[in-house]
Amino acid sequence: VFGISGLALNHVADWNPNYRQTRVASQIEPLVGADRDALVADARAKLSLAEPPLNAFRPDPDTLQLFYEGRTYLIDTPTGSVITEETRPRPVLFQLNQMHINASKGVWTVISDLYALTLIGMALTGLFIVKGRYGLAGRGKWLVGIGALIPLAYWLFSQFPYWP
Amino acid sequence: MRRQVTAAVVVMVGLVAGLAAQEAQGKKYGADLTLTEVTKVSEIYANPEKYSGKRVQVAGPIVDVCEMMGCWLAIGSDQEFQTIRFKVEDGVIVFPMSTKGRNAKVEGVISVETLTEAQQIAQGEEMAREQKTTFDPKTVKGPKVSVMIKGEGAIVF
DSSP states (O other): OOOHHHHHHHHHSSOOSSSEEEEEEEEOOOOOOHHHHHHHHHHHHHHHHOOOEEEEOOOOOOOEEEETTEEEEEEEEETTTEEEEEEEEOOHHHHHHHHTTTTTHHOOOOHHHOOOOOHHHHHHHHHHOOOOGGGGTTTHOOOOOOOHHHHHHHHHHHTTTTTO | OOOHHHHHHHHHHHHHHHHHHHHHHEEEEEEEOOOOOOOOHHHHHHHHHHHHTTTEEEEEEEEEEOTTTTEEEEEOOSSTTOEEEOOOOOOTSSOGGGGGOOOOOOOEEEEEEEEHHHHHHHHHHHHHHTTOOOOOOOOSSOOOEEEEEEEEEEOOO
């Protein structure tokens, strides 16, 4: 859970690790209507939408938004230009990420604390499992040292004001 | 063994039924809502200084959601062409994209801040990057008063 979602969340600036989004452009006739309700009715007719939307909103005088489950229509009312946005959670990865960031809180807080404590316990006791020249007294101390030095070095350098 | 399986199934069914009942009353995010009076978004925008630092409850449609971290909602006002941002601390509350288009009641403290042109451009460019749209810095003309709710709790219906 934490390894896979950790990789995904680490690159959140480059891609959306939770949702797959599509934006499709299309064209209808310009919308006609004196108020929002009339515009919504006209849009539904021109887009052949049988179901009423969950909500409708006008963020500015020329735009109408229709909200459906997992789908939003952004309509430029004077031109009839339509952008259909669809948002779907990425299978498995979405759930893993939600667990990683503890989005649901509640009982998962306790469960993930137990996992974290277990990981800490495994890391600490693991130091002393291997004996001899590959153990902590031998090669192990160098490996532990390198493992600790990398984040420590990054932290020290990041204090320098011109460090990226 | 059969008893344990039966007990596990009963617990699972109970959990699912409980969650379904909770969903029917709206899904709660963050702290409990404590105020009984709903303030109109248009009223807040009309008198930002009056509400600055005050705790308010606002109701309206969720017209946008932070795609990356689920850390803010845009709540549609009672007046057209007007929204207010409900910003929560990253990771404290995470709003899923499935809340977009639903109605919400949110509660938090009003923050009023005057943004310089540079701040508005930086904000607009960040939003455009996040939403994969474009932002024209020429649309920024002088300082602007920004009003938002520092979010503490919400119920989404």
